[in-house]
Amino acid sequence: MPVKGVSRVGGLGTAVGASFLLVTGSTACGSSAGASSAELRLPPRHAGFDYQIGGAYPPPAGVRIVSRDRTASPAPGLYNICYVNAFQSQPDERASWPADLLLRDKDGQVAVDEDWGEALLDIRTPAKRKRVAARIDGWIDGCAAKGFDAVEPDNYDSYTRSRHLLTASDATAFITLLARHAHARQLAIAQKNTVELAGLRKRTGLDFAVAEECAEYDECGQYAKAFDDRVVVVEYSDSGLRKALAGFGGRLSIVRRDVMVSTPGSDDYVRKVR
Secondary structure, three states: OOOOOOOOOOOOOOOOOOOOOEEOOOOOOOOOOOOOOOOEEOOOOOOEEEEEOOOOOOOOOOEEEEEEEOOOOOOOOOEEEEEEEOOEEOHHHHHHOOHHHEOEOOOOOEOEEOOOOEEEEOOOOHHHHHHHHHHHHHHHHHHHHHOOOEEEEEOHHHHHHOOOOOOHHHHHHHHHHHHHHHHHOOOEEEEEOOHHHHHHHHHHOOOEEEEEOOOOOOOHHHHHHHOOOOEEEEEOOHHHHHHHHHHHOOOOEEEEEOOOOOOOOOOOOOEEOO
């Protein structure tokens, strides 16, 4: 399996048009996560997409969906997804977390995602999940207040990097809490990567998927099936983009970005859709 979330970084448009599906009733997409009766706006299928979590910039022509960091503002007139790092702490925020909410092994050592230097959060018990969720919920509230349409909680797959300290059950219990809160704030919520749990999306209350490198690793079909083609795909290589377009170019929202999701004008910037 790839190292997911390779594009993670540190840090008021209301979507319009009939192509944005409105979901009403007690649940979204048939989920059991307790969505409110307010309308939830889901991203359109097979629409122009840009992944801007490394820094906001004017969306290129043809873009209808954009994902930006929670510290940024939405792009007017587009469907806006708000990125939050929900299962791990950004390196510069680690000290702000209570020590007992950082995941530790039996020797008291903090479990760290070595690729990004991010401490994993301890979601092993209902009490700790509630405390961690309280902080993430505050960020979700900020996304709603800014006018985002959806939230993208990153690192759902942290349990796979926890040296067996966390389980898939811990992850699904926690994401369900976040889904309930997002729905209560009239925000849709994405499953970020973690294809092995896509089949549980109705139980957890997840509405669509943000999938990194799903073509590169032959996972796009599983996301497409689980989320009825409501999937936004980020590939980080030309070969991944070609493969994604060949298999799902007429169904999913697909973009090629550089690994650091940099902004135009930087030496690393890459954005391609074909």
